[in-house]
Amino acid sequence: MDFPSTQFVPSRMMGTYEPIHQIGMWGENFKSIGNPSISASVIVEVDNKLENESETASHEMPAPSCKHDQEASKPFDKIQRRLAQNREAARKSRLRKKAYVQQLESSRLKLIQLEKELEQAREQQGLYIGGGLEAGHLGFSGVVNPGIAAFEMEYKHWMQVQNRQLGELRTALNAQISDIELRIVVENGMSHYFELFRMKSTVAKADVFYVMSGTWKTSAERFFSWIGGFRPSELLKVLVAQLDPLTDQQIFEVCNLKQSCQQAEDALSQGMEKLQETVSATLAAGQLGQGTYFPQVAMAMEKLEALVCFVNQADHLRQETLQQMSHILTTRQAARGLLALGEYIQRLQDLSTLWATHPREPA
């Protein structure tokens, strides 16, 4: 005999609770997840109705008494049928739940794996260090240039040291330290910039376009880019405004430096224009449209080698300008100058971040 009491016993096989309560709970769960499992809630209602209708309480075994045998057999059959349906529904519900949970688990595992891969890729390629996703340096094959990967790691470290040094400069300027000690701090700051130029020179040999594009910098910094970095004359303008008061002699020397800088920049810019013309002319040589063009491309590649020289010369100019400024200024002024320069660049980087996260009107 199939006693209805069995359904009130916790089923060890499924490891679930009373089916009625479980369905009630699960119905709620499905509702909240948005799963339109109407049958579950319907069964709950049916059960409630059933409980209300039948004289037998839900907690007791509705064993049919002899007295009510005749009248009770009909409703008893109905009850039996309903309870059987209930069991079936409960079983199906449990199966659905199991499937759903399994799906969740596997999605979670996949997510963890993807995150791991992304992290590894990031470390290898430093995609987010520059503050922007740039796949340009991957090239067609998607193979990462090890020179670039090495540079990005070094640059990340360079920025950390830079920020630390700026803090040291701030402290040193506010404290009462001797000129000699301040000189050391200034020298460290200068050397740090020279180190960057060396790093850039190395990676330029690996991929000059990478340096020229400024991928490794933030977007606002790139906006001011001139041959792979800042224009020395621009930075001088920023600096000089911060360095009052200057002696007349200093003003004279700084003016000369500004002019020399500008002249050198113009010469390099004109050289770059000539290089563009040369590469363009080389590529366009012969007939376009014939389909065979390897010789032209090979020749253009040769011409393009000069770009490495330009990057080196531009950095050389930056270095010389920095050196000359440090000769013109006193130690204290040089310290303030370095700090001003560092903070200016930090502001540019913050501008980039702000710009990237600034909410915009949908197009």
Place this chain on the structure above:
Amino acid sequence: MQEAIPYKSYMAATAGGRSRLHNFLEGAGNGGEHRLVANGCENNVTKLVVENAVIVFGRRGCCMCHVVNRLLLGLGVNPAVCEVDEEKEEAVLHELSVTNGGGVQFPAVFVGGKLFGGLDRVMSTHITGELVPILKEAGALWL
């Protein structure tokens, strides 16, 4: 900067006045630069160095050479430019190195008959302000 080069003082500047006049006239319609081509002959190259206050040797079509020339022109200098063909390159470099005690590379700048250096040296001396006095002393600048 205007290139105001009075004829008289230009003539009086050096002993090799005649060839200078020739170069000066040639250069008038050429944006201020005048081009001489070395034929790789030993004498020719050394002669060029001696005869010109400022001369720049470089590969034909070299952009770095262009940068040096532009910089010098911007200062008011009228540099002689020697564009060397690829075939003659080695010979010219060798000749220049021999008479100047060292490895010469293109672009090579000669001031006052002596090797001055490459673009690097031109840039650094320009920034430190040393270049103009040197040019003036060699008679390449009159301002």
